[in-house]
Amino acid sequence: xxxxxxxxxxxxxxxxxxxxxxxxxxxxxxxxxxxxxxxxxxxxxxxxxxxxxxxxxxxxxxxxxxxxxxxxxxxxxxxxxxxxxxxxxxxxxxxxxxxxxxxxxxxxxxxxxxxxxxxxxxxxxxxxxxxxxxxxxxxxxxxxxxxxxxxxxxxxxxxxxxxxxxxxxxxxxxxxxxxxxxxxxxxxxxxxxxxxxxxxxxxxxxxxxxxxxxxxxxxxxxxxxxxxxxxxxxxxxxxxxxxxxxxxxxxxxxxxxxxxxxxxxxxxxxxxxxxxxxxxxxxxxxxxxxxxxxxxxxxxxxxxxxxxxxxxxxxxxxxxxxxxxxxxxxxxxxxxxxxxxxxxxxxxxxxxxxxxxxxxxxxxxxxxxxxxxxxxxxxxxxxxxxxxxxxxxxxxxxxxxxxxxxx
Amino acid sequence: xxxxxxxxxxxxxxxxxxxxxxxxxxxxxxxxxxxxxxxxxxxxxxxxxxxxxxxxxxxxxxxxxxxxxxxxxxxxxxxxxxxxxxxxxxxxxxxxxxxxxxxxxxxxxxxxxxxxxxxxxxxxxxxxxxxxxxxxxxxxxxxxxxxxxxxxxxxxxxxxxxxxxxxxxxxxxxxxxxxxxxxxxxxxxxxxxxxxxxxxxxxxxxxxxxxxxxxxxxxxxxxxxxxxxxxxxxxxxxxxxxxxxxxxxxxxxxxxxxxxxxxxxxxxxxxxxxxxxxxxxxxxxxxxxxxxxxxxxxxxxxxxxxxxxxxxxxxxxxxxxxxxxxxxxxxxxxxxxxxxxxxxxxxxxxxxxxxxxxxxxxxxxxxxxxxxxxxxxxxxxxxxxxxxxxxxxxxxxxxxxxxxxxx
Numbered sequence: 001x002x003x004x005x006x007x008x009x010x011x012x013x014x015x016x017x018x019x020x021x022x023x024x025x026x027x028x029x030x031x032x033x034x035x036x037x038x039x040x041x042x043x044x045x046x047x048x049x050x051x052x053x054x055x056x057x058x059x060x061x062x063x064x065x066x067x068x069x070x071x072x073x074x075x076x077x078x079x080x081x082x083x084x085x086x087x088x089x090x091x092x093x094x095x096x097x098x099x100x101x102x103x104x105x106x107x108x109x110x111x112x113x114x115x116x117x118x119x120x121x122x123x124x125x126x127x128x129x130x131x132x133x134x135x136x137x138x139x140x141x142x143x144x145x146x147x148x149x150x151x152x153x154x155x156x157x158x159x160x161x162x163x164x165x166x167x168x169x170x171x172x173x174x175x176x177x178x179x180x181x182x183x184x185x186x187x188x189x190x191x192x193x194x195x196x197x198x199x200x201x202x203x204x205x206x207x208x209x210x211x212x213x214x215x216x217x218x219x220x221x222x223x224x225x226x227x228x229x230x231x232x233x234x235x236x237x238x239x240x241x242x243x244x245x246x247x248x249x250x251x252x253x254x255x256x257x258x259x260x261x262x263x264x265x266x267x268x269x270x271x272x273x274x275x276x277x278x279x280x281x282x283x284x285x286x287x288x289x290x291x292x293x294x295x296x297x298x299x300x301x302x303x304x305x306x307x308x309x310x311x312x313x314x315x316x317x318x319x320x321x322x323x324x325x326x327x328x329x330x331x332x333x334x335x336x337x338x339x340x341x342x343x344x345x346x347x348x349x350x351x352x353x354x355x356x357x358x359x360x361x362x363x364x365x366x367x368x369x370x371x372x373x374x375x376x377x378x379x380x381x382x383x384x385x386x387x388x389x390x391x392x393x394x395x396x397x398x399x400x401x402x403x404x405x406x407x
Numbered sequence: 408x409x410x411x412x413x414x415x416x417x418x419x420x421x422x423x424x425x426x427x428x429x430x431x432x433x434x435x436x437x438x439x440x441x442x443x444x445x446x447x448x449x450x451x452x453x454x455x456x457x458x459x460x461x462x463x464x465x466x467x468x469x470x471x472x473x474x475x476x477x478x479x480x481x482x483x484x485x486x487x488x489x490x491x492x493x494x495x496x497x498x499x500x501x502x503x504x505x506x507x508x509x510x511x512x513x514x515x516x517x518x519x520x521x522x523x524x525x526x527x528x529x530x531x532x533x534x535x536x537x538x539x540x541x542x543x544x545x546x547x548x549x550x551x552x553x554x555x556x557x558x559x560x561x562x563x564x565x566x567x568x569x570x571x572x573x574x575x576x577x578x579x580x581x582x583x584x585x586x587x588x589x590x591x592x593x594x595x596x597x598x599x600x601x602x603x604x605x606x607x608x609x610x611x612x613x614x615x616x617x618x619x620x621x622x623x624x625x626x627x628x629x630x631x632x633x634x635x636x637x638x639x640x641x642x643x644x645x646x647x648x649x650x651x652x653x654x655x656x657x658x659x660x661x662x663x664x665x666x667x668x669x670x671x672x673x674x675x676x677x678x679x680x681x682x683x684x685x686x687x688x689x690x691x692x693x694x695x696x697x698x699x700x701x702x703x704x705x706x707x708x709x710x711x712x713x714x715x716x717x718x719x720x721x722x723x724x725x726x727x728x729x730x731x732x733x734x735x736x737x738x739x740x741x742x743x744x745x746x747x748x749x750x751x752x753x754x755x756x757x758x759x760x761x762x763x764x765x766x767x768x769x770x771x772x773x774x775x776x777x778x779x780x781x782x783x784x785x786x787x788x789x790x791x792x793x794x795x796x797x798x799x800x801x802x803x804x805x806x807x808x809x810x811x812x813x814x
Contacts, residue, residue: 024490024513058761080761081715083431100761101704103715103777104735106431126705129776157762158705158713297508298533298565306565308488308510312792312814328511353788354465354487354507355564369536370510381760385719385793388814407719407795 019293019397020338020372021329026294026313028383028390029374030262030403034287035392036068041286042235042260043072049239049255050248054078054097054228056258059381062390062403063091065261076120078256082107085121087406089114097228098123099185099256101130101150101158108137115143122226124150124185126159128172135176144178148185148226151207156190166210170219181219183226183252184211188234197278200234204241212246228254233271235260236279259380262290266318266378290380290390291323294356296371303360305346307373310354315382320375322346322358328370338397341366343373426700426804427745427779428736433701433720435790435797436781437669437810441694442799443475448693449642449667450479456646456662457655461485461504461635463665466788469797469810470498472668483527485663489514492528494813496521504635505530506592506663508537508557508565515544522550529633531557531592533566535579542583551585555592555633556621558614563597573617577626588626590633590659591618595641604685607641611648619653635661640678642667643686666787669697673725673785697787697797698730701763703778710767712753714780717761722789727782729753729765735777745804748773750780 019029046053052075057066066077066088076095079085085096102111102123114121125131125147138145149169152159160166166184173181186207193199211227214220227247230238235257242253259268263286276285294309314320324340345361356375360367377383384390385407392401426436453460459482464473473484473495483502486492492503509518509530521528532538532554545552556576559566567573573591580588593614600606618634621627634654637645642664649660666675670693683692701716721727731747752768763782767774784790791797792814799808 022513024517025511101715101776103702103704104432106429110431126707127776130705133777152707154708156707157759157764158707161707295510297510298537300533300559300563300565300568301561308508311789352564357564369508369534370540372511382718388795 017398018329019391019393019399020326023293023391023399025372026292026309028313028387029291029293029397030390030392031289031291032392032394032400034289035065035262037284038261038263038286038289039068039072041284042257043074045235045239045282046255047073049243049253051239051242051253051255054095054254054256055261056080056099056231056256057088057093058084059258060261060384060403061087061406062384063088063093063406064401064403066091066093069261075254078258082110084406085114085119086110089117089119091406094118095120096122097254097256099187099228100124101126102134103130105137108134111145112138112141112143115145122146122148122182124148124158125169125173126150126152128169131169131172131176131179135178138178139176144180146180146182147173148183148228149173149181151184151186151210153191153203155192157187159186163210163213166214167217170214170217174219180221182222183220183228184214185226186229187231188229188238189231197237200237201241204229204238208241208244208246211251215250224250224252226252226254228256230255230257232257232259232268236275236282260286262380263288264290264378264380265321265323265376268378268380288376290383291374291376292320292383293372293374295328296367296369296373297355299367299369303362303364305358305360305367307356307358308354309356309375311351312353313386314375315377315379315386316351317382318378319348319351320356320377322348323374323376325367325374326372327368328372341371424805425736426798426800426806427733430700430798430806432779433699433716435720435794436698436700436804437797437799438696438698439799439801439807441696442472442669444691445668445670445693445696446475446479448691449664450481452642452646452689453662454480456650456660458646458649458660458662461502461661461663462668463487463506463638463663464495464500465491466665467668467791467810468494468812468814469791470495470500470813471808471810473498473500476668482661485665489517491813492521492526493517496524496526498813501525502527503529504661504663506594506635507531508533509541510537512544515541518552519545519548519550522552529553529555529589531555531565532576532580533557533559535576538576538579538583538586542585546583546585551587553587553589554580555590555635556580556588558591558593558617560598560610562599564594566593570617570620573621574624577621581626587628589629590627590635591621592633593636594638595636595645596638604644607644608648611636611645615648615651615653618658622657631657631659633659633661635663637662637664639664639666639675643682667693669787670695671697671785671787672728672730672783675786695783697790698781698783699727699790700779700781702735703774703776703780704762706774706776710769710771712765712767712774714763714765715761716763716782718758719760720793721782722784722786722793723758724789725785726755726758727763727784729755730781730783732774732781733779734775735779748778
């Protein structure tokens, strides 16, 4: 068996070829089968709805995953900040949708540099002040910045709160020679209320209506202006609204889910269950691809295991879930022979920076210090950002590639 | 004014010389004055109590800070994991106290490699199983591993739960030729109860008593064995217990506070207030040195500011606190001229991955998109680990150095 030398996560380590032997744990693991299934599934979904897929890259900030998404057909990558755009561009992503306001001269300078290198770049605006700042900065540089107006909701996050603000902002943009209004942007994830589904449908229709109105008023500076929305929870509802007659053939609908690429064991699993219930025509759905492997460090009292896994290793918006357990393999163990042991009834009760507390069922007998436990978490963005690299593994847990992140 | 080119945080950026102009925000900032004050203050404290200071390095994982701590007199650096030890050693730290169990063959291999390079290394044990595993692994390598027995508390984290377990584990260690028992370790931060101060005092005395008993029984394999405990909340109580007659001159007391180095605006500020109340003889105390600077991104509704700062940028165990505000400086503005604007009544109400919601008082009139806000947080460990580098600044906010982290 060969040893695969990999530069590292959390240091510089020689990684073994299998997560159960020779890999320093904790380690974040991406399962290749579910990953590629998700990449292709969401691309087919977008294609079937006549929308471009522009996956949100902030989730992973892993260029190796961006390239898999682009290769499967994604138009470009969505990002949240100027440094994220720079990192993606440095790794060969040339179409960048920054679904956020561009604020601060240093951040504007980063984007100016990308434009000078012929990046295709869009960002969003929602205030006269920011429009003036951007207009001034990019005029001085002799560059044109393409912007989308952000359409928000009362009590939401960023974004214009009503049609009048949107129209007024469109006029302000028209007054800035260095700015070009190329579309509308929204994020339905901040729509709240007693009936979120109905709220999201109303919001999606509002986006469509405003887009049509602005186009009729000649406010867009390009044909087929962009209309974009959607995270990973309501992308089906947004896609349906964008598929309708008013947009198709006259606009460029763009969907921006991000978490779908590795899915999760929490919030997004619940959200996907709801998607599948709304859309019984969809096949298979998404599969969780991201896990963190860690070892039992101490069994100090009956019914208590302390795991060498902390808040620095895995998302903890919700407490992680123990999925499977393995005995640490001998170096000579043939990969594929390890059979998972039970974690039935194991419950994570608390996390600290470097430790996780697990309550074990009374009947647990066979657990040992050194046992390897695979954990799933909610909200993959906040697991990815804990790692400088993650390990891509096959279904035998052999390490195939390290996925470097650019946080 | 010169431009200082620095490789980067979250990408590769040219940083300007001042945080208020030319630095891509958000950015994590360490104030040099308070930092050096804290480094020296805690060293004086340990010296005055006859203890070695072995600051916990997991807080910052910034070798440039480790070296400041060592230069001020620290004996070595405490760490939590094998990859952290490797990172510190790679940056010239040769005395490593891993205040944690060493579990897993890949992690043991990392430590074996450090021992072969003549590192001074200690880790802790609390189970017969782990003692057997370590004994077997290091014997095969022909190395001797120095271990401390971890003394835990019922309902706590790791560690032996009673004296009988400790004595039995000491015998097991004596049976492993590759292991050497060099002391006792505890962590008072997991002592709970109605009266934590009294609980910590009882626990500290228990550590001392057990150490004395094990020494009398000839269980330690070196003279002046180590007795170590203390985080950043109860270090005064531990130091007092270690200062007494039973240890001085016969043992090597070691204190391991970590968060003190940059202090905080939350939990540890409260803890330090309690320390100063318990010890009116101490002068000045610690000063918060870590802040995250970010910009107002949107003012979408009266009374609401959205800041370009997220869970990926700052610790959020508790919501961050707005401390000061500045108008973004013109590039030509002389550093030092910027006067802070008020953030009186500003309240962080919610955080998302890349956004922070701030409720503004009704009378707020002068806030602008682009305004720079300095935020403080609780629990510095979980702010440091969000950054690949932090900016060390002088009292004019000029960037003096980048502090690279090794998470």
